[in-house]
Amino acid sequence: MIRLTDVRKTFGRLPVLRGIDLQLTPGRVTAIVGPNAAGKSTLIRCVLGLTRPDSGAITLPDGRDVRLPAARAGIGYMPQTPSFPGNLTGHEVLAMLDALRPDVVPDDSLLERFEFAAQLDKPVRILSGGTRQKLSAVIAFRYRPTLLILDEPTAGLDPLAASVFKAAVMASRDAGTTVLLTTHVVAELSVLADEIVFLLDGMIRFAGPVAELLHQTRQASLDDALTTLMKSPLDAIPPSALSGAVPAPRLQVVRERHA
Amino acid sequence: MTAVPAIVARAVPGTAALSRIVALHQARDVLRKRWVITYAVVLAIAGDLLLRLAGSGPSALVSLLNVVLLLVPLIALILGSASLYGAREFTELLLAQPMPRRALYVGLYFGLTLPLMGATFCGLLLPFIVERKLDAETTPMLMVLLGVSLLLVAVFTSLAFVITVAVRDRARGLGVAILTWLTLSLLYDGVVLAVATSFRDWPIERGMLVAMALNPIDLSRTILLLRLDVAALMGYTGAVFRVAFGSTAGVVVAFAMLAAWILVPWWAGARAFERRDF
Numbered sequence: 001m002i003r004l005t006d007v008r009k010t011f012g013r014l015p016v017l018r019g020i021d022l023q024l025t026p027g028r029v030t031a032i033v034g035p036n037a038a039g040k041s042t043l044i045r046c047v048l049g050l051t052r053p054d055s056g057a058i059t060l061p062d063g064r065d066v067r068l069p070a071a072r073a074g075i076g077y078m079p080q081t082p083s084f085p086g087n088l089t090g091h092e093v094l095a096m097l098d099a100l101r102p103d104v105v106p107d108d109s110l111l112e113r114f115e116f117a118a119q120l121d122k123p124v125r126i127l128s129g130g131t132r133q134k135l136s137a138v139i140a141f142r143y144r145p146t147l148l149i150l151d152e153p154t155a156g157l158d159p160l161a162a163s164v165f166k167a168a169v170m171a172s173r174d175a176g177t178t179v180l181l182t183t184h185v186v187a188e189l190s191v192l193a194d195e196i197v198f199l200l201d202g203m204i205r206f207a208g209p210v211a212e213l214l215h216q217t218r219q220a221s222l223d224d225a226l227t228t229l230m231k232s233p234l235d236a237i238p239p240s241a242l243s244g245a246v247p248a249p250r251l252q253v254v255r256e257r258h259a
Numbered sequence: 260m261t262a263v264p265a266i267v268a269r270a271v272p273g274t275a276a277l278s279r280i281v282a283l284h285q286a287r288d289v290l291r292k293r294w295v296i297t298y299a300v301v302l303a304i305a306g307d308l309l310l311r312l313a314g315s316g317p318s319a320l321v322s323l324l325n326v327v328l329l330l331v332p333l334i335a336l337i338l339g340s341a342s343l344y345g346a347r348e349f350t351e352l353l354l355a356q357p358m359p360r361r362a363l364y365v366g367l368y369f370g371l372t373l374p375l376m377g378a379t380f381c382g383l384l385l386p387f388i389v390e391r392k393l394d395a396e397t398t399p400m401l402m403v404l405l406g407v408s409l410l411l412v413a414v415f416t417s418l419a420f421v422i423t424v425a426v427r428d429r430a431r432g433l434g435v436a437i438l439t440w441l442t443l444s445l446l447y448d449g450v451v452l453a454v455a456t457s458f459r460d461w462p463i464e465r466g467m468l469v470a471m472a473l474n475p476i477d478l479s480r481t482i483l484l485l486r487l488d489v490a491a492l493m494g495y496t497g498a499v500f501r502v503a504f505g506s507t508a509g510v511v512v513a514f515a516m517l518a519a520w521i522l523v524p525w526w527a528g529a530r531a532f533e534r535r536d537f
Binding site: 011045048049050051052069070071072073075077079081082083084085086087088092093095096097099100101102123139149 | 272277280281283284285287288289291292346347348349351352354355356357358359534536537
């Protein structure tokens with residue numbers, strides 16, 4: 001289990017994360033949702049080690065900091081905007097990343113399912129946005145990650161590729177991989193997410209299974225439930241859910257902290 | 260119930276090996292960029308034209324040094340910065356890989372600097388080979404020009420790294436790069452000369468030495484002119500430098516200062532890169 005303990009981050013005078021306490025359970029897809037500027041990207045970047053929290057800790061089960069280089073060997077990351085050196089071919093990009101993990105036998109299954117191996121001989125600069133996104137997905141899954149971090153992963157993918165991608169995420173989850181996902185596509189959340197973490201103003205306003213969210217907001221669809229949360233997040237959820245007094249089976253807010 | 264794999268640390272290559280992997284692929288990408296090829300061709304054409312017009316190798320070298328002092332910092336600083344800003348998202352992807360930040364910084368630095376050095380070396384050397392001007396008089400002078408040019412590439416890519424790490428916004432960063440180049444290439448000597456003229460009755464030689472150490476282009480010009488022995492073309496600071504140190508000692512000191520111009524920005528950039536939020 002990955003544990004985030006009282007993670008805080010301020011940019012200038014603007015507090016972006018205000019005491020995030022969270023546990024991510026293996027074998028579950030946790031979706032981070034919330035309006036723009038809620039702190040979703042900063043939270044993901046903190047987990048990846050790209051952004052350093054002002055305080056708090058992000059640790060592996062054995063207590064080590066997840067930002068240590070060796071710990072990142074088990075992380076697969078798919079950024080929102082895929083970008084690669086334009087003059088390298090897809091094969092060269094993959095060869096470079098393969099060389100960083102010489103002890104891992106790369107998993108080519110997604111590459112085969114996307115059926116774009118022929119495109120890998122071309123320089124990346126002439127590939128379409130969707131093909132680059134496929135390459136990005138291939139990289140995220142390629143090194144058999146135990147933690148997958150997916151930032152708006154299906155943006156730019158055609159429906160067929162998006163379907164292949166979602167199947168890959170679910171297969172990974174079923175194999176025990178922890179998946180952390182951000183997306184604004186509610187249909188994607190409905191298919192993929194086991195747990196929802198709703199962020200607003202840098203604080204967790206809800207964390208728990210999708211069914212629990214529907215129950216708490218008294219809505220039938222995830223779309224309506226999220227809309228309800230965004231409109232009046234504090235009023236929508238009973239205080240017991242915010243305090244963690246209602247135990248969530250696999251993911252729970254440990255405690256709410258205010259800046 | 261599915262067996263859950265633990266998130267365990269896996270073995271990763273050593274820091275030097277990681278830097279080498281990054282540098283190799285970055286260099287491959289940079290060498291295929293059109294502007295790098297164009298830069299080498301422009302240097303070669305300029306060298307060839309000057310050799311044809313000047314007639315002798317040493318005369319062409321004196322003219323070529325002015326091209327080098329303008330063009331090499333421009334390319335290394337501005338196009339280097341643009342290249343680094345363009346690779347920002349990929350740099351973030353690499354930061355998410357099992358690699359220490361210092362290893363990535365070293366790899367990116369050499370991956371940009373070595374191809375630019377190669378383009379500079381080929382662009383300057385090729386016309387002398389083609390025109391068969393590598394005689395006993397020209398060759399040692401050309402080697403000095405090549406050496407100083409390569410150092411200038413290293414200095415200005417170091418500065419490009421500092422700027423791109425320190426200034427997050429691409430447009431602002433490129434503005435800072437252009438301003439830095441304009442200042443060091445064009446404005447600086449004018450300001451120094453104005454100060455020297457205004458305070459000509461004061462003992463300001465030491466101040467002039469410090470002023471020159473603060474400009475790597477002035478340092479390079481001094482090395483080249485002292486070695487080419489063209490005192491008439493020396494600027495005010497160069498003249499002061501020669502009086503203070505004499506030819507050989509002056510060159511050694513200037514080389515040491517140029518090395519500092521590479522190492523200090525490099526170290527500052529590396530430190531900022533390790534602490535920066537992406």
